[in-house]
Amino acid sequence: MTSVAKDPSADGAPMVRAVAVEKSFGGLQVLKSIDLTIGRGEVTCLVGPSGSGKTTFLRCVNHLEQITGGRLYVDGVLMGYRERGDKLHELHPRDAAKQRRDIGMVFQHFNLFPHMTALQNIIEAPTRVRKVSKAEAVETARSLLSRVGLDGKEKAYPAQLSGGQQQRVAIARALAMKPKLMLFDEPTSALDPELVGEVLDAMKELANEGMTMVVVTHEMGFAREVADQLVFMDGGVVVEAGDPRAVLANPQHERTKAFLSKVL
C-alpha cells in the first residue's frame, strides 16, 4: 500500500472533508478557504453562479486539480498528497491514480472515448486498471447498461447515441469501477431539455441505492427532491449550506436570495 496520511478523526470519517481548501490559478484565487463535510451515502448539490468555484472544488476532490492550501480528505485519507511535518508533498502520479480508482466522475461533455463502443468504454478501466477478467467486466458492463436503460446499445459508438444516452453510458462507465464516491460536473448542462430527465432519473436511482454523490448542477428541482445537502457557493466561498428545502425556501443570505430569484 501507499503511505496514507490518516485524518486525525479517521474512524467513521465522512466521505469528503474539506478543511480550509484553497486553490489559485496563477494570481487568481478561485477557492478561498472552503470548509465542507459530506457524509457517507449523502447526496450533496453544489450550486452557484458560474465562476463561483464549484466545478474547481469538484475537480480538487479527485485531484484533477492541485489544491494550493488547506487539506482535503476522501474517506479519511488525504487526497493527492502526503503530509510530512507541516508540509504537503504531492503523491507520485501512480499513487494519485490509485486513489482516483475509487472515485467516479461524470463530465459536462460526457468525454466518452469516441473510438470505442459503449461496451468497450465501460470495460476499459476495469480490465486495464483493476485487472478484472474480460468476461467478468463484460458481464458487469451489460448489467450496468441495462440499469441505465440502454439494453442493446452495447455495440453503438458514442457518435451514434443521443446526448442523454451518451451521458448514461458515461455514468455506467464510472460505476463499472465500483466507486465509493461519485462526482458529477454539470451532467445535464450540455443536454437538450427533453433529454435532461432520463439522466436525472438514472442519478436519482443511484442516490436511492445509497451512493455518496457530489453534484454540481443548476437543476434546483433535482436538488430539492434528491439532495441531503445544498451548498451555495459564490466568489470562491461557501455562502450557505444546509437542508435543500430550507435553503431553497428560505435563504438566509442576500447573495443566495439574489441567485435563487434568477434561477427558480
Add this chain to the structure above:
Amino acid sequence: MVLALLVLFVYGAATNDNYQWDTYRKYIFDRRISEGAWVTIQVTFWSMLLGIVLGVILAVMRLTPNPVLQGVSWLYLWIFRGTPVYVQLVFWGLFTSLYPHMAIGVPFGPQFIHLDIQGVEAAFFFACLGLGLNEAGYMAEIVRAGIQSVGEGQNEAATALGMSWGQTMRRVVLPQAMRVIIPPTGNELISMLKTTSLVVAIPLSTDLYNQQAQISGVIFRPIPLLMIAATWYLAITSVLMVGQYFLEKRFARGASRKLTGRQLQALADAIGPGHAAGGPT
C-alpha cells in the same frame, strides 16, 4: 477536352521513336531493375519504421512535463530538420572515417558485438539509419499534431478512471490521434520511397534509381530507363495508397454516425431474416 489532350499525348508518346519503347520493353523486367526495386522497398520500410518509432518517442518526449526530455527532443528536431537530408546521408557515409571501429560492449571491457562498417551490408544499414533519423524529425511533428488534436476531456476522463499516463496515451489518445496522423504519414512514406534514390550519397548504389542509372550509363539510353524507373515507383506507390485507404478506414471507427456494415448486419439479424432482404413480405 482534358481527356482529348491526354489521348493525344499518349498516342504521340507511343508513336515517337525517341522514347525507344523497345528498350523499355527489354529492360522493364530486367533482374537488376527488379532487385533494385526490392532494395528500394527494403530501405523505405526500415527507414520509415525507424522514423515512425523514433518520431512517436520524440513527440511524446516533447509533450512530457519534463524540461530535459523536451529540450532533447527540440534539439533533435532542430538539427535533423534544419539540415538537408543529402548532407546527412553524406555524413553517415563518412561515419566510417570518424569511427573506423564500432562495437557494443562495456567501455574498456569486453565486446559483445563487433560491426564491420566497411562492407555493403554497412552501406545498407547506414542508408536506413540516415533516412530514418531524418524522417523521425518530421514524424515527430506529425505525431505531435495528432496527439494535440485529441481533446483535453479525453485525458481527464481517462485520468479520472484511474488510468496511468502511459495507459491514457496508448489506449485513449494515440488511437484517436491516428486519424490525424495517418494521411500525412502516407505522404511521408511515398516521399520516402522516392528519397531513397539519394542513398548513393552513402554510397549505396543497389537501389532502383541507381541500378537504372548504371544500366543507362552502359547502354547510353537514359530516357527509356528513366521511364522504367518511373513505372516501378508508380507501381509501388499505388500499392501503398491502397494500404493507406484501408488503414484510414480502420482508424475512422466511431468518427461517423453512420452504421458500419457489421452493425447493419447485426440490426438486420435482430429484426429477423424475413425483413433483412428489405422487400415487402
